Amino acid sequence: QATTNVRFTLDWRFEGPSALFLTALEKGHFRAEGLNVSIDAASGSREGVTRVASGTYDIGFGDINSMIRFRDENPTVDLKANMIVYDRPPFAIVGRKSRGITTDVKSLEGKKFGAPAPDAAYAQWPIFKTVNKLDDSKMRFENVGFPVREPMLASGEVDAIFGFANSSYINLKSRGVPENDIVVLHMYDYGVELYGNGIMASPAFLASNRAAVAAFNRGLVKGIRDTIADPAAGAKLVVARNDVARLDTETERLKMTIDNYVLSPWVKANGIGGIDPARMATAIDQIGLTFTFKNKPKPEDVFISDLLPAAADRKVA
């Protein structure tokens, strides 16, 4: 059986969550599917989108919502997702109880936020505020760089920050903020129906190697299943790739990712990878709150469902 070379790009660096892919690779699930996969890191979930769109990488892992916006900005590139990995998005608002933030959204009013301009979580604020009917005229949003976001929350210069729940939480904890002082508002708990990250193939690769994409998805599902079964083993693979990472931290990060984003109730019920077209339609509507679509897509425009393994094979838990 001839092997197909696949250049795969992650959404981020080699950290806990990348165990999902590394496990599939190291355990030979891709090889068994006749794929020769190489995995590269990236520096943001949007980068995964452009890298695949330009054809520099064949398959990539990236933010579905960014991909939908990207499609709208670049109508000539027919980029579609073909598997959802994070059924729920990692976008969150992380605050401190001591600064008056509670799990009640009304507690956010009049507060000061650390909100990096390029941050994907902050980008969803229009959805969050519309859905929760918040008035943000009295809130202040400071454009702070990523490296200082958590330190500024820790030092009390801001009351809450936008960010990805898992990394912000771990970072705050390591800065000495007591665990019970950290309040994480997962946006998915507050009416934000967006999907998280998924697998997308470059249009050219998809056209010529459709079968390989399906094979990739099959291998990946197996890898995810293995990772869920033994997160610690997955984290070890990460640490092998990232010589400065710490095993315990990465294991924790991986577990949080699996628990919060991958293994949503819907995934537990329906298996990993697919979409609920109705939810996707809502998600697209919500994306429309953050910017004006030139050409609003339908769920089938952004997601290819027929490259996934059979539903029975997609059960992971």
Added chain:
Amino acid sequence: MHRSESAHPLRPFVELTGVSHTYATGGTLAVDGLDIRVNEGEFAAVVGPSGCGKSTLMKLATGLQFPQAGAVVVDGQEVRDPVKIAGMAFQAPTLLPWRTTLENLMLPLEIVEPHRSRLRRNKAEYVAKAEALLESVGLKGAGSKFPWQLSGGMQQRASLCRALIHEPKLLMLDEPFGALDAFTREELWCVIRDLHARMAGSLTVILVTHDLREAVFLADRIFCMSSRPGKIIAEREVGFPRPRDLEITYTPEFSDIVHDLRGRIAHARSTA
């Protein structure tokens, strides 16, 4: 005439006709209506007060400056680019500070044909030649020094050597002995005289000098220039037979010529 021993006919080699020049950076006329004709193989001297345009004349004749009016013809060709057949000793020594004295001397050999193409293969020969030249001006052993390690007069002598090394057909010397004591200076007169004699009519020399005795001893023809803007106010041939000995500088005929020139210049100064 004294030129009868030359095998060449009297062909004009450097000819300036009605040349006027103003520097791009300076407002006033530097030279005005210069007329000069130096024949092939001749030794010409130019004297004149400071600032009258002698150095400008040298630059015009070698194509380092181009006149606003008039024509400059060298070796039968109008000068439009720097001429390639000249060796020039500038008034300031202008040795390149990143080269040793010997390397400075070798510079023309790296540029002027046929030496340029021969240099690599015949390096040793050329170095020996340069060292011999240095020795002839009393700079034995100074070849390995950098220019700024030399005294003023030594730099000037090195610069003179640089003008000679590639055996040019036209030698332009701008006060080459200005920083030298009387004895060294007379020695170098003889060096130049012998060089000119050896080339037997194929070497044309134009020498700018402030020393009338130097001019009369060395030159066949002397041009006197007036103060700014520079013009030729007198031209005089010197008829002493060649080879000339330093002794002739003590003869009355020699002193007569010097006094005659002195008188003419003094006259021009007083009327100006």
Added chain:
Amino acid sequence: MHRSESAHPLRPFVELTGVSHTYATGGTLAVDGLDIRVNEGEFAAVVGPSGCGKSTLMKLATGLQFPQAGAVVVDGQEVRDPVKIAGMAFQAPTLLPWRTTLENLMLPLEIVEPHRSRLRRNKAEYVAKAEALLESVGLKGAGSKFPWQLSGGMQQRASLCRALIHEPKLLMLDEPFGALDAFTREELWCVIRDLHARMAGSLTVILVTHDLREAVFLADRIFCMSSRPGKIIAEREVGFPRPRDLEITYTPEFSDIVHDLRGRIAHARSTA
């Protein structure tokens, strides 16, 4: 003696005793065991072949170089820093290219007291003085030009003016007339002579020159130096009464002294 008209006693002003010097950058001895004594108010001349160490002597006397052996005493003090009472005309004109000629002339006034503190308030007066000085050396109107717009001789004259403008007590002139024609040169001799006379014994001058006539005409005392390493081989006083007229250069006594010096140098050369 000719010094009798001076009001000052014969106090040594510049004194070099057994001075030897090797440049940090050059391997060989530049001067060796120099002994020189110039009295206050005296006009001394230094002659010698090219490269013998005359410029080195000037730098040692002004504290621009420090000897490896021997002592240099100026105005009763051993020289450990550049001396502050001297005006110096270097062998090369060394005018600062970013300043006009006039601004170059003003440079000492910006540094030397008491002019420095007076300069701002009396600017016009000082400018007038500088322009008068320029005119006295034949550079009227050249003040606004940059140094590189001047001819070699003009630069040298400007550099001479710069040495004079702050009326120093010690004047060090390193071949200040080397690039000048005979007439301009004689005019400047008279300028320097008159300056020295006007200061009546309070101005000490050391002049390096290659022209024996110049030395004899101007100086009270002449030092002859030998070739490398530089040593004093002869010292001679010149007894002509002051003020001296240019006419004395045509007297037989004058020629005798010149010939005497010539002979001494020639002798030293032949035995060396």
Added chain:
Amino acid sequence: MDALGEFLLTSWPAALAIGVVGYIAWLLYKVIGASALDRTKLSLQLAPLFCTIGTFLVWELLCKAFAVSTFVLPAPSDIGLAIWQFRRQIGFHSFHTAWMTLAGFGLAVAFGIALGLLLGASRFFYAGFYPLLVGFNSIPKVAVVPILVIWFGVGWLPAVLTAFMISFFPIVVNVATGLATIEPETEDVLKALGASKLQIMTKVGIPRSMPYFFGSLKVAITLAYVGSVIAEYNASRYGIGNLMARASADFNVPLLFAALIALAILGVAMYMATVWLENRMTGWAQRSSFAAT
């Protein structure tokens, strides 16, 4: 004032284009009656315009020929559209960035000259601190921005300080090199007058190193822009850097490039001011046939 500001904000690209076209027309008009020498001069004046336009044309053609998608490298026409569309924002933020940069650059010039002179004046200082300076400069300033934000908060200070930190080093190096390469003969002129070290510095050292200094300014000014932009990207509500951050968050690559072009225009404007000053101040040194003016 407000009306003018408003006008500038809304129509600066048009004003710029009209200005350029007018300049070309004026030059061409002068060419008609000009002598041979003047033609060379005029073509020199036109050269930057033609080269710039030519570059953009080539860029446009390459983009079209290879059908490069806008998110990889937008064609100049796309960028032009984005400039027009976002002219208000670009104008406003450019103004902010220009201010931050100028402030940082001014600091860098003052500090750079002072430190360069100090390094030139004292061998101990030179030997002791040069390596530290070099080490500090090998560090990407983007790594320092977070510290500045933590110390000074989000605002103008990090941008000014980053512009300063990134741009002072070339000035220091060039001033020190300028001093080190002074001919001792020139120094001797001052020394012979009994000048103090400080006087030698001011009368010879500084003027002689001016050509070096101006060389470094051209580098420093471009670096200063880079500095304020990376700081704004990470820690500001205004400025081209902030605009870029938001454009890239929006996948608006043409706007990103429009911001970059605005930055380039700002850089060139400052550069031209520098050159004007250079020609006035170091004309004495620019006499070579290799000199451009």
Added chain:
Amino acid sequence: MDALGEFLLTSWPAALAIGVVGYIAWLLYKVIGASALDRTKLSLQLAPLFCTIGTFLVWELLCKAFAVSTFVLPAPSDIGLAIWQFRRQIGFHSFHTAWMTLAGFGLAVAFGIALGLLLGASRFFYAGFYPLLVGFNSIPKVAVVPILVIWFGVGWLPAVLTAFMISFFPIVVNVATGLATIEPETEDVLKALGASKLQIMTKVGIPRSMPYFFGSLKVAITLAYVGSVIAEYNASRYGIGNLMARASADFNVPLLFAALIALAILGVAMYMATVWLENRMTGWAQRSSFAAT
């Protein structure tokens, strides 16, 4: 070979420390029997070490005095610990970065000299392309990295190219300035021999602008490190930049600073090589009392 590499990877900080201490001991030993003049020279040699150590001490004390948290600014002792703990990674990635930087720097030197000479040689080129170059340089190179990644993928090429792009400009500027400030009197020497423009360039232009060139190298080498690091940060599997990216993603601030210190050491090493070359090649120009050597 492998054993040596392994040894270096695991114990380079120790080797470095031993080297420094040994060097100090050797210098002090020499001081004992030395004359007055030699003492000045020796103290000059010790100055960089003392200044560096002094700076680190002050840093440490300030951190301790104000109880600055390691997340804001780790004290040198924390950084030292991180260096030791991650010495293998730092050593390995430093090596990679040094290679990328050297390659980019080499390209920049070649291209910078060529372009500088071209700008010096042709007025049209100068007038036409200088503004474009300035514009390009006002753009933060970090904005260009993503484009490079899209074209060339993640790997060594983006790092080399970024190092190149960021560092060639100072070289161009200084070489062009060097050429422009040549005294026409020096050029005349060559012209009078009928030398071609190219010969004037090689015999006078290039040697005369060497001091300017070396001045620019010191700036360029530090910029080249910055360039390869920002590229590695965004688009590489190896290198100090990549290490920094992972350290900051992991919020390991001491490691981040350890990487920065390693970078500074690399920068200083390359700088010293440059200075060594400079002293050999432009000693003729460094005769001033302001010159450090």
